[in-house]
Amino acid sequence: MAKTLQNLEIPTETAVLVFVNEDETEDQIVEDELAGLCEAAAVQPIASIRQRLDRPYKGTFVGTGKVEEIRALAQEVKADLVLIDSEVSGMQQRNLEEAFKCKVIDRTQLILDIFARRARTREGMLQVELAQLTYMMPKLMSVYTKFERQKGGIGMRGPGETKLESDRRLARDRISSLKDEIEEVKRIRNQQRAGRRKHPFPFASIVGYTSAGKSTLMNQMAGTDLLADAMPFATLDPTTRKIDLADGYALFLTDTVGFIRKLPTHLVAAFQSTLEEVTYSDFIMHVVDLSNPAWEMQSDAVMETLEKLGAHDKPMVTIFNKIDLIPNKVELRRIVAEWPNSVAISAFNGHGLNDLQLAIKRQVQSLLGTVHALIPYEFQSMLQECYNFGRVLKQEYREDGIYIEAELVSEMRQKLEKYRV
Numbered sequence: 001m002a003k004t005l006q007n008l009e010i011p012t013e014t015a016v017l018v019f020v021n022e023d024e025t026e027d028q029i030v031e032d033e034l035a036g037l038c039e040a041a042a043v044q045p046i047a048s049i050r051q052r053l054d055r056p057y058k059g060t061f062v063g064t065g066k067v068e069e070i071r072a073l074a075q076e077v078k079a080d081l082v083l084i085d086s087e088v089s090g091m092q093q094r095n096l097e098e099a100f101k102c103k104v105i106d107r108t109q110l111i112l113d114i115f116a117r118r119a120r121t122r123e124g125m126l127q128v129e130l131a132q133l134t135y136m137m138p139k140l141m142s143v144y145t146k147f148e149r150q151k152g153g154i155g156m157r158g159p160g161e162t163k164l165e166s167d168r169r170l171a172r173d174r175i176s177s178l179k180d181e182i183e184e185v186k187r188i189r190n191q192q193r194a195g196r197r198k199h200p201f202p203f204a205s206i207v208g209y210t211s212a213g214k215s216t217l218m219n220q221m222a223g224t225d226l227l228a229d230a231m232p233f234a235t236l237d238p239t240t241r242k243i244d245l246a247d248g249y250a251l252f253l254t255d256t257v258g259f260i261r262k263l264p265t266h267l268v269a270a271f272q273s274t275l276e277e278v279t280y281s282d283f284i285m286h287v288v289d290l291s292n293p294a295w296e297m298q299s300d301a302v303m304e305t306l307e308k309l310g311a312h313d314k315p316m317v318t319i320f321n322k323i324d325l326i327p328n329k330v331e332l333r334r335i336v337a338e339w340p341n342s343v344a345i346s347a348f349n350g351h352g353l354n355d356l357q358l359a360i361k362r363q364v365q366s367l368l369g370t371v372h373a374l375i376p377y378e379f380q381s382m383l384q385e386c387y388n389f390g391r392v393l394k395q396e397y398r399e400d401g402i403y404i405e406a407e408l409v410s411e412m413r414q415k416l417e418k419y420r421v
């Protein structure tokens, strides 16, 4: 049975959306994306308004005339909240709430709220709370004045909900204890990773824009039953599985949280332990939803996030997904030909997965090195290690030892260094 998103409520809060993107050509993309985020956060947009801003106004983010316009609109449609599609400061938020006489939420808070809904594991919850608190810290003094007693609802949800009302000192204490707890979780995760490192197989992470089809691909390749859903940020916690490839090759594959344009910095920082899976990978599988008109912008956003994580220099296979939705095959072939180390697939119907397996195998092979060695009989156990940690191509019992020819990961190659022939 297909998994569905739990916890999806009927929208409870109505919102006026305020778009502030500068570039006119991005209007549709920006609108679609915010609609998706609203749905994921159970917010119902009932009206929208736009201001082209090259630079936000210091006190109120939008201009004075716009403030009045939004106030009138929000009152007319009786909105529960006004959602600004950008990051606003605590002072701006307070000023706007005073003006609108209703709650004001920014894009970062909306995304944090979705994460809070999705958090299932202890690690996920800790990280969401840390992200919420660090984002709220500077706002605590200013924002939670008038509306602080309106508990619950969007932006107030999640593990941190009661904490948000506490004063700064309490928040600071909580942040430091959260960091300690996350350290502990991280330690355990490192142990697991070290355990997997004992195997000869390389690590790869599936990264990509949210909803690109990462979990669908993981399910196809690993036979997992991960939640795949059109809603943004369906995946929060990473999952790692061993994948067997042809000719005895294998790798550890991790599916993880998706990225988004202007991914809040606080989120990246707080999700360090989750995102470490990416930083520790030997190579990256970048899934791009080619059916999305904004795929290039999305791909750039992913590359920017990888840069923030220090993972942009890793070898990468680019996977153009959802080609079942692309009618123009000529254009598709052109893109794949132009894009280095790329393949086109449909994670949905499995089309192109053979090409992908080949591309991955090539990547894995490039991480292995061939070794010719003569292992003395008293160190026979090393032969077993070669089998365990690589591919033995040839083996001969000779007078002075066991001759082997094997493809091995670098750690194992080092171990055999002194027996090399």
Ligand SMILES: Nc1nc2c(ncn2[C@@H]2O[C@H](COP(=O)(O)OP(=O)(O)OP(=O)(O)O)[C@@H](O)[C@H]2O)c(=O)[nH]1
Residues within 6 Å of the ligand: 208, 209, 210, 211, 212, 213, 214, 215, 216, 217, 227, 228, 229, 230, 231, 232, 233, 234, 235, 236, 256, 257, 258, 259, 321, 322, 323, 324, 325, 345, 346, 347, 348, 349
């Ligand atoms: N038509 C089509 N739909 C696809 C394909 N791959 C994934 N999808 C759909 O795209 C949506 C998102 O897929 P997911 O696998 O959840 O995407 P994800 O990248 O894991 O998303 P997040 O975890 O939310 O960041 C789902 O509704 C999938 O059914 C594909 O190849 N073709």
Ligand SMILES: [Mg+2]
Residues within 6 Å of the ligand: 214, 215, 216, 227, 228, 234, 235, 256
């Ligand atoms: Mg996913």
